[in-house]
Amino acid sequence: MSNAEPIRPEEGDALGLGEAFVREVEEALAAQDSERVNAVVENLHPADAADLLEALGADERRLLLEMVGTNLEPETLTYLDAGLREPVAAALGPGKVARILELLESDDALAFFEDLDEELRAQILARVPVTIRRLLQEGLTYPEDSAGRLMQREMVVVPSIWTVGETIDYMRAHRKEMPTDFYDLYVVDPRYRPIGKLPLSRVMRHTRPVRILTLMDEDIQSVPVTMDQEEVAWLFKRYSLLSAPVVDDAGRLVGVITVDDVLEVVEEEAEDDLLKLGGVGEADIGEGAMATAKRRIRWLVVTLFNTIVASLVISRFEGTIEEIVALAILMPIVAAMGGNAGMQVVTVTVRALATRALTSRNTMRVVGKEVLVGLTNGLVFATIMGTIAGLWFGRVDLALVLATAMIFNMAWAGLAGTLIPLSLERFGFDPAVAAGPFLTTTTDVLGFFIFLGLATTFLL
Amino acid sequence: MSNAEPIRPEEGDALGLGEAFVREVEEALAAQDSERVNAVVENLHPADAADLLEALGADERRLLLEMVGTNLEPETLTYLDAGLREPVAAALGPGKVARILELLESDDALAFFEDLDEELRAQILARVPVTIRRLLQEGLTYPEDSAGRLMQREMVVVPSIWTVGETIDYMRAHRKEMPTDFYDLYVVDPRYRPIGKLPLSRVMRHTRPVRILTLMDEDIQSVPVTMDQEEVAWLFKRYSLLSAPVVDDAGRLVGVITVDDVLEVVEEEAEDDLLKLGGVGEADIGEGAMATAKRRIRWLVVTLFNTIVASLVISRFEGTIEEIVALAILMPIVAAMGGNAGMQVVTVTVRALATRALTSRNTMRVVGKEVLVGLTNGLVFATIMGTIAGLWFGRVDLALVLATAMIFNMAWAGLAGTLIPLSLERFGFDPAVAAGPFLTTTTDVLGFFIFLGLATTFLL
Numbered sequence: 001m002s003n004a005e006p007i008r009p010e011e012g013d014a015l016g017l018g019e020a021f022v023r024e025v026e027e028a029l030a031a032q033d034s035e036r037v038n039a040v041v042e043n044l045h046p047a048d049a050a051d052l053l054e055a056l057g058a059d060e061r062r063l064l065l066e067m068v069g070t071n072l073e074p075e076t077l078t079y080l081d082a083g084l085r086e087p088v089a090a091a092l093g094p095g096k097v098a099r100i101l102e103l104l105e106s107d108d109a110l111a112f113f114e115d116l117d118e119e120l121r122a123q124i125l126a127r128v129p130v131t132i133r134r135l136l137q138e139g140l141t142y143p144e145d146s147a148g149r150l151m152q153r154e155m156v157v158v159p160s161i162w163t164v165g166e167t168i169d170y171m172r173a174h175r176k177e178m179p180t181d182f183y184d185l186y187v188v189d190p191r192y193r194p195i196g197k198l199p200l201s202r203v204m205r206h207t208r209p210v211r212i213l214t215l216m217d218e219d220i221q222s223v224p225v226t227m228d229q230e231e232v233a234w235l236f237k238r239y240s241l242l243s244a245p246v247v248d249d250a251g252r253l254v255g256v257i258t259v260d261d262v263l264e265v266v267e268e269e270a271e272d273d274l275l276k277l278g279g280v281g282e283a284d285i286g287e288g289a290m291a292t293a294k295r296r297i298r299w300l301v302v303t304l305f306n307t308i309v310a311s312l313v314i315s316r317f318e319g320t321i322e323e324i325v326a327l328a329i330l331m332p333i334v335a336a337m338g339g340n341a342g343m344q345v346v347t348v349t350v351r352a353l354a355t356r357a358l359t360s361r362n363t364m365r366v367v368g369k370e371v372l373v374g375l376t377n378g379l380v381f382a383t384i385m386g387t388i389a390g391l392w393f394g395r396v397d398l399a400l401v402l403a404t405a406m407i408f409n410m411a412w413a414g415l416a417g418t419l420i421p422l423s424l425e426r427f428g429f430d431p432a433v434a435a436g437p438f439l440t441t442t443t444d445v446l447g448f449f450i451f452l453g454l455a456t457t458f459l460l
Numbered sequence: 461m462s463n464a465e466p467i468r469p470e471e472g473d474a475l476g477l478g479e480a481f482v483r484e485v486e487e488a489l490a491a492q493d494s495e496r497v498n499a500v501v502e503n504l505h506p507a508d509a510a511d512l513l514e515a516l517g518a519d520e521r522r523l524l525l526e527m528v529g530t531n532l533e534p535e536t537l538t539y540l541d542a543g544l545r546e547p548v549a550a551a552l553g554p555g556k557v558a559r560i561l562e563l564l565e566s567d568d569a570l571a572f573f574e575d576l577d578e579e580l581r582a583q584i585l586a587r588v589p590v591t592i593r594r595l596l597q598e599g600l601t602y603p604e605d606s607a608g609r610l611m612q613r614e615m616v617v618v619p620s621i622w623t624v625g626e627t628i629d630y631m632r633a634h635r636k637e638m639p640t641d642f643y644d645l646y647v648v649d650p651r652y653r654p655i656g657k658l659p660l661s662r663v664m665r666h667t668r669p670v671r672i673l674t675l676m677d678e679d680i681q682s683v684p685v686t687m688d689q690e691e692v693a694w695l696f697k698r699y700s701l702l703s704a705p706v707v708d709d710a711g712r713l714v715g716v717i718t719v720d721d722v723l724e725v726v727e728e729e730a731e732d733d734l735l736k737l738g739g740v741g742e743a744d745i746g747e748g749a750m751a752t753a754k755r756r757i758r759w760l761v762v763t764l765f766n767t768i769v770a771s772l773v774i775s776r777f778e779g780t781i782e783e784i785v786a787l788a789i790l791m792p793i794v795a796a797m798g799g800n801a802g803m804q805v806v807t808v809t810v811r812a813l814a815t816r817a818l819t820s821r822n823t824m825r826v827v828g829k830e831v832l833v834g835l836t837n838g839l840v841f842a843t844i845m846g847t848i849a850g851l852w853f854g855r856v857d858l859a860l861v862l863a864t865a866m867i868f869n870m871a872w873a874g875l876a877g878t879l880i881p882l883s884l885e886r887f888g889f890d891p892a893v894a895a896g897p898f899l900t901t902t903t904d905v906l907g908f909f910i911f912l913g914l915a916t917t918f919l920l
Contacts, residue, residue, distance in 0.1 A: 017821075018820075018821075019820055019821045022821065045679070045699060047698050047699050047700070055821060078700075079700075168664075171664060171665065172664075172665070175665040178661070178665065179661075181659035181661050181662060182659075182661045183643045183659070183660070183661070199641035199642075199643070200643075200660045200661055200664065201638070201639075201641050201642045201643070201660055202641060204628075204631060204632075204660065204664070205631065205632070205635040205638065219505070236723065237723060237724070237727065238507050239505060239507050240507070240538075240539075240720060241720075242720055259719050259720045259723060260700060260701075260702055260719045262723065263696065263697060263719060263722065263723060263726060264697070266723055266726055266727050267697070267726050267727070267729075267730055270727055270730030270731050270734060271730050271811060271815075273734055274730060274733055274734035274737065274807065274811060275807060275808070275811065277734065277737070277738060277807075278737060278803055278804060278806070278807025278808070279800060279803060279804045279807070280804050280807050280808055284808060285808060285812045285817045285818060285822075285826060286817070288829075289829045289832040289833050289836065290836065292829065292833050293832075293833045293836040293837050293840075296801070296804050296833065296837060297837060297840065299800065299804065300797065300800060300801060300837060300841060303796055303797060303800040304793070304797065304841060304844070304845065306796070307792055307793040307796045307797070308793070308848070310792055311789045311790060311792065311793060314788060314789045314792070315789045318785045318789070321781075321785050321788050322782065322785050325778050325781050325782050325788075328774060328781050328785075328788035328791075329771045329774045329775045329778070330771060331788075332767055332770055332771065332774070332792060332795070332904070333764070333767040333768070333771060335792070336763055336766070336767045337760065337763060337764065337767070340739060340759065340760060340763040341756070341760060343738055343739060344738060344739045344740050344756050344759065346738070347734065347735060347737075347738025347739070347740050348735070348738070348740055348744060348745060351731060351734060351735065352745045355731075357745045357746070358745060360478075360479055361477075361478075361479045361482065361515060362745075366745060369748075369749045369752065372749040372753075373749050373752050373753040373756065376749065376750065376753040377753050377756060377757060377760060380753075380757065381760060381764060384764070385764065388768070444792070
């Protein structure tokens with residue numbers, strides 16, 4: 001322990017680093033107090049160290065990495081935001097990165113390595129031992145976001161003909177090559193295809209002559225190495241898996257995915273839908289203003305196009321609005337109620353598709369139900385708003401036109417809110433990205449058209 | 461194997477049950493073919509059996525449960541949707557449920573039990589062994605969605621003074637009382653406070669005289685039994701935990717939470733925000749139309765209120781619109797662009813609050829950035845739309861008024877889109893529920909007010 005120990009995340013801030021703590025580190029960096037900086041980083045959990053690197057400016061980050069050097073906990077790299085991996089690796093230099101990757105588990109090493117650029121990758125590959133080089137190169141041959149990228153290669157594999165005694169002897173004899181910590185043993189047939197798994201605790205509690213074959217769980221879910229990570233996450237959730245063997249084309253065991261690898265995928269997946277439905281491609285909180293503005297333009301262009309189409313519809317009824325200005329006052333209500341009711345349906349439908357709660361088995365029932373929900377709430381709000389409009393403008397005919405338009409538009413919202421995401425999915429598009437704008441275009445256009453059309457016919 | 465084996469989920473439908481499969485089961489049920497039904501259910505993974513129960517009608521479900529009886533895999537109950545637990549438990553009867561709960565792990569038993577109604581709970585409690593009764597009763601004393609409800613009580617605990625040899629002897633001697641499968645041993649001090657954990661594999665690879673104290677991981681994250689499950693999930697994600705000890709007020713070890721228990725919480729959490737931002741309280745795909753319509757009304761009432769306020773603003777400018785109908789045509793564009801830009805900001809902010817990417821450390825920077833993003837995109841779209849409107853209506857002054865209103869409203873969207881969720885969070889409200897409607901009310905009202913106000917001042 002050095003005298004630098006006092007710099008620590010404050011008590012109340014146990015969950016995340018406090019502002020004061022970051023400022024203290026910045027001061028130590030400014031003072032070139034290497035001993036103090038090293039003592040701080042040494043006392044941090046790797047997740048917190050990564051957080052610290054993210055909180056610092058680019059120059060301070062470089063300075064800190066220089067001062068800490070190889071004292072940096074290897075796991076720190078695995079906790080770094082994707083956007084920071086490249087600059088941190090560049091600051092460390094290929095030699096140090098190579099040494100760190102050697103110390104990481106294969107899945108963590110690959111996850112970091114895959115985010116670097118070509119040149120840096122080549123420099124690092126030239127500096128790692130040949131076994132790790134082969135693992136990294138092979139890992140990159142699997143599609144992005146596939147099981148091959150998620151899996152780890154470290155595992156304990158035993159042939160199905162062994163006994164508990166042979167297994168224990170094998171583990172004792174090879175303790176040096178074993179993963180640091182492991183939980184399940186995988187049992188393979190003579191062609192190295194996984195046929196079962198066995199928690200280590202079960203090996204411990206049985207006597208030496210018991211055959212592995214009689215102890216293992218046969219109910220395993222093999223995952224093809226090319227399976228998309230979303231599908232993998234779905235399997236883990238559906239069958240409450242703790243781990244799953246990954247197999248190549250020939251069905252041979254090549255790696256293992258554990259539930260902790262899937263945790264991040266599950267979160268990403270739900271978050272992805274949320275951000276897309278909100279018109280944002282990615283969580284961009286740490287990004288610069290110009291990059292964010294550019295990223296968000298796409299959705300706003302769609303919105304602009306949508307509202308221009310709606311404006312064109314309105315302009316067709318210019319004469320009617322000139323006669324009855326109340327229409328201009330009320331028409332946003334028809335469009336907004338349809339749009340919001342429809343977005344409720346789109347949200348539920350997109351999520352149900354993602355979690356596979358919506359399948360061929362219940363599609364028709366769900367569509368029918370949503371139309372009924374739209375009609376019901378359409379009736380409710382048409383009654384409320386019709387009454388208000390009737391009292392406000394003293395015209396029963398205007399109230400009836402408004403009510404009719406609202407009912408139609410909200411029932412349509414139920415139909416379009418389900419059919420649009422379903423059709424997008426059917427034709428291979430991502431319903432979370434496109435369903436919202438499609439929907440609001442239809443509810444705006446239909447809302448204005450029905451309301452102003454009925455008004456032109458019955459109120460002039 | 462009976463002759464009933466052919467009924468299985470189809471190949472292509474390996475992920476989930478197919479319609480044809482469900483229909484075949486329904487036919488077997490209608491034909492009272494108990495042998496066939498039993499053979500089918502026996503061959504299903506518990507997750508698929510639960511899916512089957514969910515796919516059947518209420519009468520068929522009851523019939524199937526009657527036929528299958530105690531042949532039902534206990535784990536089937538843990539995979540059931542929350543809404544189906546009560547009816548399934550009622551159909552099985554308290555005696556059978558009691559027997560099934562005995563066979564489940566304590567966390568799974570409690571998760572099922574807590575969803576039942578008072579009366580059924582009492583009947584079941586009267587029928588389970590006293591140890592399980594005490595566990596269930598105690599479990600219910602912890603707050604809903606707390607660590608106490610998530611944790612399991614089955615664990616292997618060793619005192620810190622033991623050696624590897626003593627630990628192995630203890631496990632051998634008590635193999636009957638051990639959990640079926642376990643992965644980590646927990647090390648406690650004399651007051652039963654957790655001070656470390658030890659993967660079983662590490663015990664295996666060391667010789668008998670090695671002291672536990674020297675092998676264990678001291679870097680453990682204890683979780684108070686009353687901690688909210690969202691907080692627990694955050695800890696697991698942040699520190700990539702595989703398991704964590706749960707402690708009572710006195711810091712004594714009372715249970716263990718493992719990463720697989722957290723998987724569902726992580727998903728629920730992100731999904732929760734998504735559904736709330738979409739104006740829906742819960743995933744309601746399986747619910748009846750009337751229940752859904754009722755549930756969704758709340759958000760629509762807020763929308764209605766919001767649009768009525770906007771209409772009141774418009775009505776103040778009735779005279780202006782009568783003079784220049786083009787205003788009625790263009791005003792939805794100002795409101796929609798502000799609303800959509802603002803919802804992008806709300807989405808990012810709500811998610812950043814949930815994942816703690818937004819903290820006191822970067823609040824000011826993020827707010828400033830979002831205003832800048834709004835201004836930038838406001839300028840872009842004001843230029844585009846101003847040009848279009850100028851050409852469309854042949855009035856430069858109208859184009860300038862429109863452009864000015866758009867810039868103001870989109871910059872406001874950046875400010876309100878961050879400050880509204882931040883303030884809601886600060887005052888203890890859920891930003892995901894309320895931020896959207898608040899925001900669109902302000903962008904509608906401000907959009908219409910600035911646009912029509914400027915028009916009244918400069919265009920009449």
